[in-house]
Amino acid sequence: xxxxxxxxxxxxxxxxxxxxxxxxxxxxxxxxxxxxxxxxxxxxxxxxxxxxxxxxxxxxxxxxxxxxxxxxxxxxxxxxxxxxxxxxxxxxxxxxxxxxxxxxxxxxxxxxxxxxxxxxxxxxxxxxxxxxxxxxxxxxxxxxxxxxxxxxxxxxxxxxxxxxxxxxxxxxxxxxxxxxxxxxxxxxxxxxxxxxxxxxxxxxxxxxxxxxxxxxxxxxxxxxxxxxxxxxxxxxxxxxxxxxxxxxxxxxxxxxxxxxxxxxxxxxxxxxxxxxx
Numbered sequence: 043x044x045x046x047x048x049x050x051x052x053x054x055x056x057x058x059x060x061x062x063x064x065x066x067x068x069x070x071x072x073x074x075x076x077x078x079x080x081x082x083x084x085x086x087x088x089x090x091x092x093x094x095x096x097x098x099x100x101x102x103x104x105x106x107x108x109x110x111x112x113x114x115x116x117x118x119x120x121x122x123x124x125x126x127x128x129x130x131x132x133x134x135x136x137x138x139x140x141x142x143x144x145x146x147x148x149x150x151x152x153x154x155x156x157x158x159x160x161x162x163x164x165x166x167x168x169x170x171x172x173x174x175x176x177x178x179x180x181x182x183x184x185x186x187x188x189x190x191x192x193x194x195x196x197x198x199x200x201x202x203x204x205x206x207x208x209x210x211x212x213x214x215x216x217x218x219x220x221x222x223x224x225x226x227x228x229x230x231x232x233x234x235x236x237x238x239x240x241x242x243x244x245x246x247x248x249x250x251x252x253x254x255x256x257x258x259x260x261x262x263x264x265x266x267x268x269x270x271x272x273x274x275x276x277x278x279x280x281x282x283x284x285x286x287x288x289x290x291x292x293x294x295x296x297x298x299x300x301x302x303x304x305x306x307x308x309x310x311x312x313x314x315x316x317x318x319x
Contacts, residue, residue: 096308106228184216247285272311
């Protein structure tokens with residue numbers, strides 16, 4: 043069995059401590075420099091940093107109105123792209139909730155893999171993630187905030203999965219239950235062309251704004267604002283293999299077509315801010 047490299051462990055730990063101390067030192071200067079410090083932190087995976095140009099995390103979080111004192115639930119963060127940003131940002135004064143599906147014998151093995159990988163990430167940077175609260179939930183009756191209502195719920199590129207699984211209604215009802223009155227639901231999703239049939243939306247992974255807004259309104263939310271922060275006019279949203287033909291997956295893309303897909307970048311996305319009525 044390979045022995046752990048204590049040097050690397052100390053390196054990551056010191057980097058995590060530096061990020062947290064930096065956040066504390068600039069807490070009086072506003073949220074923007076705090077986000078900048080986190081984005082520059084050595085705890086972030088380099089491949090994740092490379093995707094900042096497509097995901098615009100600083101602008102996105104500012105649009106949603108995040109602050110370091112808030113309690114924030116992220117829905118199925120997966121391998122933790124946004125967790126690398128949210129956990130240290132909320133570490134001192136707020137609370138970050140990482141939520142994932144209950145693991146059972148019939149669960150997709152991919153979810154087990156994600157949970158394992160994220161736990162490995164936590165071990166590399168214990169000072170970043172030690173205050174994280176992990177919530178497992180049932181998709182047909184989710185309880186995202188068992189400790190009481192929170193200030194904000196965030197979900198990134200998930201709606202198509204719930205539409206396919208038939209759990210979109212219960213998930214949005216769960217968001218409403220988790221939030222305080224006036225709380226924020228921040229949502230990003232791959233954007234389909236208006237009037238795209240629902241079966242094509244599910245097949246492609248691109249959802250229409252109309253579908254998402256109606257789903258939210260039906261479950262007690264009001265659309266407060268929308269933004270083009272994560273828009274990509276180079277994405278036609280009609281790829282043979284759906285959104286998965288694009289970065290970061292490049293699924294089923296041949297070497298001869300890879301450069302074309304790389305030039306497109308990641309998908310065109312809606313960025314919506316809802317308020318719990």
